[in-house]
Amino acid sequence: MQETQFQCVTIIGVGLLGASLGLAIKHHGLAARVNGVGRTGSPSNQKALEIGAIDQIFTDPAAAVPESDLVILASNVGQFPALMAAIAPALKPGTLVTDVGSTKQQVMKWAGKLLPATVDFIGSHPMAGSEKRGPENARVDLYRDALCLICPPKLRGRGAFTGSRVSAATKKIEQFWQAMAMRTHLLDAQQHDQWVALISHIPHAAACMTALVAGRNEEAGRAIAGGFVDTTRVASGDPAMWTDIFLTNRVQVNRNLNVAIQSLRKLQLAIRREDQQAVLEFLQLAKQRHESLLSRRDAR
Amino acid sequence: MQETQFQCVTIIGVGLLGASLGLAIKHHGLAARVNGVGRTGSPSNQKALEIGAIDQIFTDPAAAVPESDLVILASNVGQFPALMAAIAPALKPGTLVTDVGSTKQQVMKWAGKLLPATVDFIGSHPMAGSEKRGPENARVDLYRDALCLICPPKLRGRGAFTGSRVSAATKKIEQFWQAMAMRTHLLDAQQHDQWVALISHIPHAAACMTALVAGRNEEAGRAIAGGFVDTTRVASGDPAMWTDIFLTNRVQVNRNLNVAIQSLRKLQLAIRREDQQAVLEFLQLAKQRHESLLSRRDAR
Numbered sequence: 001m002q003e004t005q006f007q008c009v010t011i012i013g014v015g016l017l018g019a020s021l022g023l024a025i026k027h028h029g030l031a032a033r034v035n036g037v038g039r040t041g042s043p044s045n046q047k048a049l050e051i052g053a054i055d056q057i058f059t060d061p062a063a064a065v066p067e068s069d070l071v072i073l074a075s076n077v078g079q080f081p082a083l084m085a086a087i088a089p090a091l092k093p094g095t096l097v098t099d100v101g102s103t104k105q106q107v108m109k110w111a112g113k114l115l116p117a118t119v120d121f122i123g124s125h126p127m128a129g130s131e132k133r134g135p136e137n138a139r140v141d142l143y144r145d146a147l148c149l150i151c152p153p154k155l156r157g158r159g160a161f162t163g164s165r166v167s168a169a170t171k172k173i174e175q176f177w178q179a180m181a182m183r184t185h186l187l188d189a190q191q192h193d194q195w196v197a198l199i200s201h202i203p204h205a206a207a208c209m210t211a212l213v214a215g216r217n218e219e220a221g222r223a224i225a226g227g228f229v230d231t232t233r234v235a236s237g238d239p240a241m242w243t244d245i246f247l248t249n250r251v252q253v254n255r256n257l258n259v260a261i262q263s264l265r266k267l268q269l270a271i272r273r274e275d276q277q278a279v280l281e282f283l284q285l286a287k288q289r290h291e292s293l294l295s296r297r298d299a300r
Numbered sequence: 301m302q303e304t305q306f307q308c309v310t311i312i313g314v315g316l317l318g319a320s321l322g323l324a325i326k327h328h329g330l331a332a333r334v335n336g337v338g339r340t341g342s343p344s345n346q347k348a349l350e351i352g353a354i355d356q357i358f359t360d361p362a363a364a365v366p367e368s369d370l371v372i373l374a375s376n377v378g379q380f381p382a383l384m385a386a387i388a389p390a391l392k393p394g395t396l397v398t399d400v401g402s403t404k405q406q407v408m409k410w411a412g413k414l415l416p417a418t419v420d421f422i423g424s425h426p427m428a429g430s431e432k433r434g435p436e437n438a439r440v441d442l443y444r445d446a447l448c449l450i451c452p453p454k455l456r457g458r459g460a461f462t463g464s465r466v467s468a469a470t471k472k473i474e475q476f477w478q479a480m481a482m483r484t485h486l487l488d489a490q491q492h493d494q495w496v497a498l499i500s501h502i503p504h505a506a507a508c509m510t511a512l513v514a515g516r517n518e519e520a521g522r523a524i525a526g527g528f529v530d531t532t533r534v535a536s537g538d539p540a541m542w543t544d545i546f547l548t549n550r551v552q553v554n555r556n557l558n559v560a561i562q563s564l565r566k567l568q569l570a571i572r573r574e575d576q577q578a579v580l581e582f583l584q585l586a587k588q589r590h591e592s593l594l595s596r597r598d599a600r
Contacts, residue, residue, distance in 0.1 A: 219495075
């Protein structure tokens with residue numbers, strides 16, 4: 001039996017990610033009590049209570065957190081600054097704060113600026129999700145067996161005491177995700193944002209591009225087969241969530257969009273010239289890189 | 301019980317598509333006898349015999365076809381002109397010839413030029429396949445419940461007799477695919493090539509682009525999750541097969557690569573400018589087009 005890690009956990013945002021998290025915390029017995037924070041009037045609030053993801057719903061984040069020893073931001077990343085500012089005065093010293101956001105450099109900066117020095121923010125990015133939304137699609141096993149990337153803050157020469165406090169906080173966050181059967185990997189926020197640009201944000205842009213091109217002739221949809229379905233699946237993701245992701249990782253996304261555009265141009269030129277060898281080499285390199293990447297996958 | 305449609309069918313090419321076709325023909329009792337044609341010395345030849353996809357293997361296509369009332373080209377599209385030229389003198393009058401190739405305009409032109417006027421070529425494109433290769437991955441149900449696009453030749457004012465012969469041949473080809481539980485849809489070769497550029501060839505280019513971008517940092521492969529796996533799955537397709545596809549549909553692919561590049565540029569510009577509304581609208585339109593396309597899918 002897993003030992004209860006926390007007395008009171010507050011999850012801010014009770015959509016798919018937040019509600020699934022609540023279900024997993026309860027399933028694994030990781031907290032004595034789970035508070036949820038939702039927007040005033042949102043039907044998600046009642047739903048999250050009904051499915052047992054949370055014990056109580058709040059609409060004021062500052063009212064939810066004072067008793068909490070762990071606070072998890074599970075809204076869209078773009079709402080983090082306002083939420084951090086709202087909870088900052090209400091957090092008790094020693095509270096752990098983390099998130100489930102898809103970008104980290106900007107988030108760590110906000111946390112450093114907006115949260116009090118008496119609490120620890122350790123960034124988390126559980127690599128789990130779905131193109132579906134809302135607590136009605138929540139699943140107790142959404143996070144199970146997936147990878148959670150964890151970013152401790154940079155220490156900026158604060159001295160040994162602060163360093164060991166950050167280490168202890170990081171350890172607790174690692175144990176929290178591991179307790180719900182996730183693998184964890186520590187890395188710094190910059191490296192995190194580089195990785196996810198490559199394996200998540202550019203793929204999302206590619207899926208959207210593909211849907212936009214094909215959507216110019218809806219009739220062609222009649223001939224859709226499995227390849228199109230898989231290649232474009234993520235294009236149904238939540239536009240507001242992805243707007244925040246692209247904008248908070250804009251340096252990496254912009255840089256890699258250049259590479260993406262160049263690679264399409266290269267393919268196009270080879271096709272225009274009917275250069276069979278150049279087309280073949282393009283496809284061979286793509287296949288080879290694809291297989292190398294998949295072989296590195298840190299999967300259970 | 302399905303009535304035997306053909307006395308002797310010859311399948312030229314005994315890889316994944318050809319061998320799966322042989323299995324399905326036998327399973328549904330569509331031919332009394334199935335000849336296969338493979339390359340001299342290819343291990344696929346023995347494998348196709350072993351799994352019962354074919355009754356006899358030939359390495360000379362001209363030797364395989366004289367008794368056949370249906371000949372199916374199941375090699376890469378780039379080999380079609382040589383194969384058509386090779387079998388042309390050996391085909392008996394009234395033979396039906398079809399294929400399983402992914403492009404049609406160029407293929408119909410080759411058939412019109414290289415095959416004798418005493419036979420009928422009706423283009424087929426069963427929308428089924430896999431990124432796996434070879435008869436060792438053949439499946440009796442590879443084609444089941446999928447869509448087969450069928451392109452009759454243009455009649456170019458040859459008169460009523462020829463027209464009715466083409467209609468009869470088209471009907472037989474439709475019945476052949478339907479007998480193995482495929483849906484069929486008739487369209488002309490130009491429309492076919494437009495459709496598949498949109499729902500298959502551009503998605504393939506997008507998957508390759510994504511793999512090429514991400515593959516620049518193999519280490520990022522550790523964080524791969526389901527989104528990347530789905531978005532790039534087809535990038536592992538056979539490079540030689542896809543070279544032929546891109547080159548035989550180069551006008552449509554080139555045109556739509558322009559649209560693809562423009563759409564990435566538009567996204568990039570919105571991100572660079574931190575134009576939240578423009579990013580959101582891009583993602584909303586992609587999601588909407590994606591869902592409209594999928595709703596048109598002619599699925600069982």
